[in-house]
Amino acid sequence: xxxxxxxxxxxxxxxxxxxxxxxxxxxxxxxxxxxxxxxxxxxxxxxxxxxxxxxxxxxxxxxxxxxxxxxxxxxxxxxxxxxxxxxxxxxxxxxxxxxxxxxxxxxxxxxxxxxxxxxxxxxxxxxxxxxxxxxxxxxxxxxxxxxxxxxxxxxxxxxxxxxxxxxxxxxxxxxxxxxxxxxxxxxxxxxxxxxxxxxxxxxxxxxxxxxxxxxxxxxxxxxxxxxxxxxxxxxxxxxxxxxxxxxxxxxxxxxxxxxxxxxxxxxxxxxxxxxxxxxxxxxxxxxxxxxxxxxxxxxxxxxxxxxxxxxxxxxxxxxxxxxxxxxxxxxxxxxxxxxxxxxxxxxxxxxxxxx
Numbered sequence: 001x002x003x004x005x006x007x008x009x010x011x012x013x014x015x016x017x018x019x020x021x022x023x024x025x026x027x028x029x030x031x032x033x034x035x036x037x038x039x040x041x042x043x044x045x046x047x048x049x050x051x052x053x054x055x056x057x058x059x060x061x062x063x064x065x066x067x068x069x070x071x072x073x074x075x076x077x078x079x080x081x082x083x084x085x086x087x088x089x090x091x092x093x094x095x096x097x098x099x100x101x102x103x104x105x106x107x108x109x110x111x112x113x114x115x116x117x118x119x120x121x122x123x124x125x126x127x128x129x130x131x132x133x134x135x136x137x138x139x140x141x142x143x144x145x146x147x148x149x150x151x152x153x154x155x156x157x158x159x160x161x162x163x164x165x166x167x168x169x170x171x172x173x174x175x176x177x178x179x180x181x182x183x184x185x186x187x188x189x190x191x192x193x194x195x196x197x198x199x200x201x202x203x204x205x206x207x208x209x210x211x212x213x214x215x216x217x218x219x220x221x222x223x224x225x226x227x228x229x230x231x232x233x234x235x236x237x238x239x240x241x242x243x244x245x246x247x248x249x250x251x252x253x254x255x256x257x258x259x260x261x262x263x264x265x266x267x268x269x270x271x272x273x274x275x276x277x278x279x280x281x282x283x284x285x286x287x288x289x290x291x292x293x294x295x296x297x298x299x300x301x302x303x304x305x306x307x308x309x310x311x312x313x314x315x316x317x318x319x320x321x322x323x324x325x326x327x328x329x330x331x332x333x334x335x336x337x338x339x340x341x342x343x344x345x346x347x348x349x350x351x352x353x354x355x
Contacts, residue, residue, distance in 0.1 A: 101209055102126065103134050104344040106320030110328060112298055112335035118143060119296050119339035120152035120199075122160050133171065133207035135163045136341045140200040140219050140296040142268065143336070147197025151186050151270055155199055158182040171205035175214035175279065179203070179269070186270045198270025202233065202294045206343060210283035211292060216276070217268045220300055223284070224291040224312040229305050233278045236267035288347040291316060298338030302327045316344035 103126050111117045118141030124134050139155040141148025162178045163169065179201060190196060200217025213221050215233040223230045234240065239262030246256040256262070267276035286292075291312050300308070303326060311322045320342050327338055 101345070101347050102129050103206060104316045104346060105134075105136070106316035106318070106342040106344070107340065108320040108324035109339040110298075110324055110337070112327075112337050113333065114143070114335075114337050116149055117337055118148040118152055118199075119298070119337045120149075120156040121294075121339050121341050122156045123341050123343070124160075124163055129206075132163070132166075132168055133205055134343065135159065135169075135203070135205050136292075136294055136343055137201065137203040138219055138294040138296060138339055138341055139202075139269070140217065140298075140337070140339070142198045142200075142265070142270075147189070147193065147195040148199060150189060150193075150195075151197040152199040154185045154189055155182040155201055155269055158185050159203060169205070171207050171210075171212035171283075172279070175203055175205060175212060176277075179214055179216065179274075179277070183269050183274060187272070190270065196270075198265075198268045200265070200296070201269050204292055204294060204343070206286065206292070206345065209286045209345070209347065211286055212280060212283055214277065214279045216274060216278075217265055218263070219294070219296050222293045222295070222308070222312075224293070224309070225287065227309065227313065229309050229312065232280070232284070236265060236276055236278075238262055238264040238266060241266065286345045288345065290345045291319070292343045292345070293340055295340040296336070296338055298336035299323065299327065299340050302330055302332055302335065302338065312342070316342040 105123050105126055107121065107123065109117070109119060109121065119138065120141070121136075121138045123136040124132070126134060128134070137156055137159045139152035141150070141152035158181050159178050162174070162181065166174065182201070186198070200215075200219040202213070202215045202217075202219040202221050204211060204213045204221060206212075211223075213232055215221060216236060218235040218237050220235070221232045223232055239256065239259065242251065242256035242259055242262060245251045246253045267274060293308075293312065303323070307326060308323075311319045311326070313319075314322060320340065323340060324338075327335070
């Protein structure tokens, strides 16, 4: 645009002489000069007027050239300012379309009234969410078996190591394959030590805005969505089987709820190669502010759903503190170990500029 302006200026300046020659003032000067004779006493003033007219033409040429140059500069400046304004507006419109997902994590754990902590838990670094997603696990070592604490740690460490060693795990297959690897690790430990043991397992992965879960045993996975608390997984207990029989009319509801063996596990890590487990076949879409809680039975046996909902209406970190405080305050005489991990899903807009 600048080159075009200067070329236009040069063209006008080069041809302005011929334009001025056609002006009425110049024609009048030539005509009057031809009419004059040597006898006229006013020849000298006329020569002076001719000189004046000559310099007037030069002045006009200079003024017109200067005007054209200034006009060209002004046009170039206005065009450049307009382009800069449009580019800035375009960048602002693009920045409003980018959404950033991330997860805030809260956790709590307490030994309760037991002598040993047999629960174990793990969650991956929230800072890695953009590249790998986030993984969380809770394993509740079985108190009736001697090696419960060791087995729960083996399970959690297996998930930690495999997640850290995988650049971008596929959630559904990763959870199942890692659970089988954990089962192998537990069985090897039983063989080496000669001590029987086992553990429950709940695990979740969130990638982008999609949730995948996997579970064996009676630990639970809750989803808090729009003030509703939803249990995602099925418990593998004798009581669950009794309730299904009651639903089919095979036994009474009262018998199902009061059977002394209703808490016995029908599946857990450590009972051999497992074929009973629960997982979602299709990912669960999360909405902003949804919360996912993994917990051992020491949590939901101590608090009812109303108390859980009130706590989970707070942010993940505050909810974790509140739940631990409330369970401890109840001072239940046979309070089990209790552990929970809360994942709060957030989606926020972020402005950015493309260079």
